[in-house]
Amino acid sequence: MKTTICTLFAAGMLTLAGCSSPGIMGGTSTASLAPGPQTPAAKGQVSIDRKDRDPTGNNEIALEVEHLPPPSELGDEFTTFVVWITPEGAEEPLNIGELQYDPEDRNGTLDIVTPYRDFDITVTAEHAAAPLEQGEVVVVQGKVETSKGRP
Numbered sequence: 725m726k727t728t729i730c731t732l733f734a735a736g737m738l739t740l741a742g743c744s745s746p747g748i749m750g751g752t753s754t755a756s757l758a759p760g761p762q763t764p765a766a767k768g769q770v771s772i773d774r775k776d777r778d779p780t781g782n783n784e785i786a787l788e789v790e791h792l793p794p795p796s797e798l799g800d801e802f803t804t805f806v807v808w809i810t811p812e813g814a815e816e817p818l819n820i821g822e823l824q825y826d827p828e829d830r831n832g833t834l835d836i837v838t839p840y841r842d843f844d845i846t847v848t849a850e851h852a853a854a855p856l857e858q859g860e861v862v863v864v865q866g867k868v869e870t871s872k873g874r875p
Contacts (some may be wrong), residue, residue: 757769763862769788798849806854817838845867848860
């Protein structure tokens with residue numbers, strides 16, 4: 725009886741582990757983002773929920789940045805923070821949205837859907853939400869790689 729219970733428990737644990745495997749049904753990956761030179765206290769994290777079985781192939785991205793100064797503290801001309809991604813193999817970054825900044829908590833978030841799995845991500849201070857080019861004042865940045873070693 726003890727052997728049967730142990731075997732069933734072990735089989736159940738293996739089944740649960742298999743269901744959470746990103747290569748089988750998708751999965752969530754996280755990446756930490758490094759602060760920029762003018763924002764040493766900033767701390768960013770991006771979570772990517774891979775939707776392998778979604779017919780669109782899109783992935784959900786949740787970005788959270790903590791300890792942000794008001795944009796104007798980084799320069800009088802800055803009014804907002806913009807999130808950029810540079811997909812693997814691309815030369816130019818894409819503006820994927822404005823960070824929703826809470827000045828009271830000094831935190832920012834952005835939830836978005838993208839077809840890209842591997843990309844560089846950068847948050848910059850900007851004068852407007854839709855600039856034509858990425859600015860030079862980097863708040864946080866990092867690299868997201870969710871397809872490495874996966875089918």
